[in-house]
């Protein structure tokens with residue numbers, strides 16, 4: 001079995017799977033069971049400042065998007081940070097860390113955007129012996145209206161300022177958790193780095209309304225006939241999260257800044273993908289809320305098995321391996337030409353590929369006698385739509401035309417060498433090939 005041991009900012013954990021700050025990490029009872037189930041670390045549910053505890057709604061606080069099989073694809077919540085007293089949380093964190101010295105225990109914090117508020121809470125968090133802190137600059141509902149959470153995360157200057165305060169008043173690693181509710185994720189990430197952050201984590205939830213009740217016309221979850229936007233997470237947000245992670249990983253200004261990846265991680269494969277894009281750890285919330293703590297066992301065994309198959313003896317062997325392959329559109333190889341290929345043995349003759357290509361794509365699939373579907377290379381642009389709509393996995397594949405052969409669609413011989421838009425004759429900004 002490959003070794004999943006992880007060292008993130010000097011914080012060691014037996015595997016890269018951490019529970020994200022959320023209900024699963026809101027109390028000692030949960031975190032102990034999570035560690036017993038095998039989680040490598042936790043980010044404790046966000047603590048707020050001393051004072052009267054947070055008040056949550058007393059009606060439904062979650063909404064969801066389901067797939068046709070009722071599998072949960074996206075989860076929406078209007079929950080706030082922890083509503084348990086600060087003192088109790090701190091005592092519990094200290095006890096748990098003492099009993100599980102080999103696991104990562106990170107404390108998520110969100111207090112008002114004033115230095116005194118951070119200065120007051122940080123020594124108390126330090127006393128727990130926790131391994132580091134995560135600054136919650138991401139929560140998009142409830143707390144943001146009070147000038148915290150994403151209200152800070154949307155202003156790079158605030159991020160830099162608060163991060164600097166934390167680096168001044170706390171001497172263990174500071175992770176800045178970013179909100180995806182922003183146009184360009186590189187700016188908050190750069191601000192975190194400039195403020196001295198040891199790492200960034202992302203994403204927090206995406207502002208969302210999941211559904212509207214068509215009887216009473218209330219957004220859901222509905223509280224006495226009214227709804228409010230919540231934060232969206234779960235498998236549906238993974239592509240958005242991975243793009244943001246990749247943007248930070250390849251940005252010259254933040255390249256090398258450690259990243260903890262969050263957003264829709266449900267399987268070992270999701271985790272491996274985030275890690276290939278540069279994440280040193282992954283954090284999980286919705287999958288644990290949906291399937292329970294033991295889901296980590298599948299994640300760990302799957303990742304370990306894949307690593308064995310690939311010959312990776314440590315997670316460091318593949319972390320970041322996909323980053324050099326993330327590029328801008330203008331650098332993609334326009335001499336790469338492919339065509340769709342249908343495996344007639346696997347085809348169940350449903351006709352979805354035909355309908356999709358005929359009505360919305362390029363009229364490149366023939367329906368022949370006996371519902372035999374065939375690709376017409378002279379029309380196929382290799383868009384991949386048929387692959388995406390076909391219900392049979394790997395029934396349609398994309399095959400590269402070998403250099404030297406003629407593409408019947410364009411009549412041109414496929415060239416061996418790389419050529420991108422930057423040098424294309426149709427590009428008014430084209431420059432000579434290097």
Ligand SMILES: Cc1cc2nc3c(=O)[nH]c(=O)nc-3n(C[C@H](O)[C@H](O)[C@H](O)COP(=O)(O)O)c2cc1C
Nearest residue numbers: 020021022046077203204233234263264284285286
């Ligand atoms: C019910 C709920 C409560 C959450 N509370 C917090 C929180 O207190 N602090 C925080 O930083 N993130 C919070 N999050 C966001 C998660 O930590 C995580 O960033 C997000 O859910 C994306 O991960 P996922 O797709 O694995 O769920 C919460 C998410 C959910 C669903």
Ligand code: SF4
Nearest residue numbers: 357380381383384386
């Ligand atoms: S790849 Fe696109 S154009 Fe080609 S057959 Fe499939 S849907 Fe049609």
Ligand code: SF4
Nearest residue numbers: 347348350351353390
């Ligand atoms: S969508 Fe797939 S299974 Fe259905 S007809 Fe096309 S190739 Fe066959």
